Amino acid sequence: MLDALKRLAFVMVVVACDRAPPAATSDVPVALTSASVAPAKKCLPVVAAGCGCVYSCGAGTETAPGKWTVVHPFWAPHALDAKVAPWCVGGDCTDAFHAQIICDAICSPKPADHTCHFEGDRCVSGQKP
Numbered sequence: 001m002l003d004a005l006k007r008l009a010f011v012m013v014v015v016a017c018d019r020a021p022p023a024a025t026s027d028v029p030v031a032l033t034s035a036s037v038a039p040a041k042k043c044l045p046v047v048a049a050g051c052g053c054v055y056s057c058g059a060g061t062e063t064a065p066g067k068w069t070v071v072h073p074f075w076a077p078h079a080l081d082a083k084v085a086p087w088c089v090g091g092d093c094t095d096a097f098h099a100q101i102i103c104d105a106i107c108s109p110k111p112a113d114h115t116c117h118f119e120g121d122r123c124v125s126g127q128k129p
Contacts, residue, residue: 039063043123045112046072046080047087047096051103054087057116059123060097070097087112 040062046055058072060082070080080099087096092111115126 041118042068042084042095042097043116043118044084045087045094045096045116046070046082046099047112048101048103048107049087049098051101051106052109053101053103053107054096054110054112057113057123057125058097058099059118060084068097070099 042060042062043057044060046058047053048055055072055074058070058080060068060070063069066083068082068084070082072080080097080101082097082099084095085098086093087098089109089111094112094114096112113125113127116123117126118124
């Protein structure tokens with residue numbers, strides 16, 4: 001009887017080990033990692049709200065929710081820290097990079113460029129010079 005049980009246990013192990021793992025199906029959710037998602041990019045005018053100064057278009061990359069690093073020729077090779085918010089002057093509003101720029105009310109506020117956009121990887125204005 002003991003030999004019969006040993007043989008039965010051996011057969012059960014062999015059969016269990018011989019089975020192929022279940023095939024993956026499309027119903028199984030796939031986890032996305034942060035490395036698979038490209039960071040957000042925007043091309044917007046740059047403003048220094050504390051000064052009232054408005055600058056041309058700059059290219060920004062979101063580094064954390066609500067936080068942007070902006071590249072602009074005026075401050076090159078340094079990048080600016082900014083947030084995206086509306087810039088309104090006399091009822092003329094557009095989203096802009098509100099950059100952290102040290103200043104003291106040195107500019108008269110004016111409307112910002114509504115035509116900033118990407119052409120390939122370049123951030124440009126659509127306004128005619």
